[in-house]
Amino acid sequence: MSDNLSKPEIDAPAGPAPAELVIRDIVVGDGAEAVAGATVTVHYVGVEFETGEEFDSSWGRGESIQFPLRGLIQGWQDGIPGMRVGGRRELVIPPALAYGPAGGHFLGGKTLIFVIDLVAVA
Structure with a gap:
């Protein structure tokens, strides 16, 4: 179960x-499959592609987090469906599928890398 995995390390x-969006399975899960529009419970870490600097992590807060996929950035909406509970997936998300061009969000204009552990699907 992915709750037993430790925080991933991501190198720049x-x-x-x-x-384009890059999807790479690190661990293939064998549980329920996430589908578009599902609500997912995940552990994740996000880093900037260029620097490898971490900008967010559920691991840092010490607990997984639940999201409806529809409320997330497009790269997550496109990159999580098909993933199975117990899996760990890396997403490399270009700005157009993340926070858009530079100037708005502090991550605008940046390519992002997320490593996501799928804990549950609702």
């Missing part, structure tokens, strides 16, 4: 940031 990648 080499090379240019991808222009």
